[in-house]
Each structure stands twice: as structure tokens, then as C-alpha cells.
Amino acid sequence: MKKSISLILLVILLILTAGCGQVDSDGGSVSSNNSLGLNNSSETSKPTSSVENVSSKEDTLVDDWRTHPEDYKLIALTYDDAPSFSDATGNSTVKIIDTLNRYEGRGTLFVIGNKLTTNGDALLKFAVDKGFELGNHTYSHKSVSTSEVGKNWTATENLDDFKRCQDIVETWTGVKMKYLRPAGVHANEALYEAAKGLGLPCISGNCKSAVSDYKSDVSAEMIVERVLDNAFDGAIILLHGNNTRTAEATERICDILYNEGYRFCTVDELFRFKGLDYDNLPSGVMLYGVDPVTGEPIVEKEY
Numbered sequence: 001m002k003k004s005i006s007l008i009l010l011v012i013l014l015i016l017t018a019g020c021g022q023v024d025s026d027g028g029s030v031s032s033n034n035s036l037g038l039n040n041s042s043e044t045s046k047p048t049s050s051v052e053n054v055s056s057k058e059d060t061l062v063d064d065w066r067t068h069p070e071d072y073k074l075i076a077l078t079y080d081d082a083p084s085f086s087d088a089t090g091n092s093t094v095k096i097i098d099t100l101n102r103y104e105g106r107g108t109l110f111v112i113g114n115k116l117t118t119n120g121d122a123l124l125k126f127a128v129d130k131g132f133e134l135g136n137h138t139y140s141h142k143s144v145s146t147s148e149v150g151k152n153w154t155a156t157e158n159l160d161d162f163k164r165c166q167d168i169v170e171t172w173t174g175v176k177m178k179y180l181r182p183a184g185v186h187a188n189e190a191l192y193e194a195a196k197g198l199g200l201p202c203i204s205g206n207c208k209s210a211v212s213d214y215k216s217d218v219s220a221e222m223i224v225e226r227v228l229d230n231a232f233d234g235a236i237i238l239l240h241g242n243n244t245r246t247a248e249a250t251e252r253i254c255d256i257l258y259n260e261g262y263r264f265c266t267v268d269e270l271f272r273f274k275g276l277d278y279d280n281l282p283s284g285v286m287l288y289g290v291d292p293v294t295g296e297p298i299v300e301k302e303y
């Protein structure tokens, strides 16, 4: 009798052990196949099925030019202040995403953390699903130059604000952002120290905010002209995803630049395709591209 009870217990134990092994290996494979920087942390509310979905969409976006990017001119179009809308249907950001995808490309949305609490994460999840990268654009969007509050922030206060954005995006979308674009693209020593503390390189954009697409009197025509004037192989361009003029301009910019041999990539892809190591990108400076002659990151100390 005792023998048969022991045998039953042994069988139950074997079944339980086999079950645990199954869960572990499944979790591991989803995580390791993930090329978008999504994590599988239990803190994120994103279901595993969505993570797999993102991975398979990513595969379909990997087209021919990415296997030999050195044969093309590369440009990173970036769009600030996301998410500007609470849905992912028919708005300017969706149009921009669709346009870039149509030209075999993708870009980067820089996210204001507090906008997730008002607009939700639908647009960001849509963007990630279409191969877009998300970047940190602070939680509060307080400039260290023009905001009375931001001006006086210590490194720790800056860090808390950036980390808050980092955390809400990771929890809601599963994306661990790799780059910081400070509010207003303004920086000071406290901000650089905070960015360094989080290990996030600071990204501005060529022509800085001179495109000024957020101003209502800047037409689509003017946006196109200003971007084309500042485009070069390795450039990062700063735009905003919240208006129809920029969405219209993006269509024309893509059409013209694609035919000139440009391809459209994320900030992270730009550095990677140009052979730069993320861990060695300079800190304490603003980066706005990769020098087409030297292959070095282009840095701007004063902003």
C-alpha cells in the first residue's frame, strides 16, 4: 500500500515538474525572439499574444534594403509629443505611420508620458505594431530653459521626470525606450546628468526646431522645403505628429527623398546601420545625426 502511494506521489511530482518546464521555455522563447525591445515582465499588462503579434508584423517589415543599408542614404524622421490622439484611426499620426510604411520605412515617435494618462496607449501600440520606435520626451514636457519649474530642477528631479515617462511607456506598451529628447530640445548640466543616470543618449534634430511644423502658420509646403534643405545621409529630423500639414508634408518628403535613394529608419536603426555602437554613443551632448564623411555621431554641445 505504502509503495503504491509513493508511486502515485512520484507520478504527480513528475507531471508538475514537466508542466513548469513548459511554461519557462515558452516564456523564454517569446522574450528572446523579440526584436523591438519589448519585455516580458510581469509588470506589463500587455498579453503575450500581442507581443507575438508585434514580432510577426516586424518580420514582414524587414524588407530587402535593410539587409544592405550601406547602399542607401538613410534619414530618421522623428515626431514629437506623442500620443496626440486617443485612437488609431485616420488621424495625422496614423497617416504619417502609413506613409512611411508605404515607402518601406518607419520612424520614431517621441512620447510625453503624461499624454498617456489623457490619450491612452492605442496610438503608441499601433505605431509599435507598424515597426515604429518610441523615444522618451519626458513625462511633464517641462523645458529646462523656458519653464520656471524645469529651470530649477536638480539632476534628481529631471531623472524622476524622465524615469516616470520611461516607466509608464514600458508598463503600458512593453517598450523600453532607448533615447531621450528633452522638452523644447533644451538641455543644461542637470538634465545631462539625469540622462546619463538613466543611460539615455540625448537626441535633437538637424535644423533643430527650425522646421517649426507645430506653428499653424507654417504650411505643408514650407515644412517640405525646410526638411529637404536639411536632409542629408545620416540626418535626424524633428517634426510633430499632431497636425495635418506635417502629415501632408511627410507624403511629399517621402516621395522626393525615396526617389533620391533615401530610406527611412528609426533613430536606433540609423546609428546601428551606420555601424555605431549604442553603448558608446556620447553623453552630455545632443546628437542630431551621423556624419556622412567621418561616420561619427554629430554632436551639439550648446543648445
Ligand SMILES: [Zn+2]
Residues within 6 Å of the ligand: 080, 081, 137, 141, 183, 184
Ligand atoms: Zn515636445
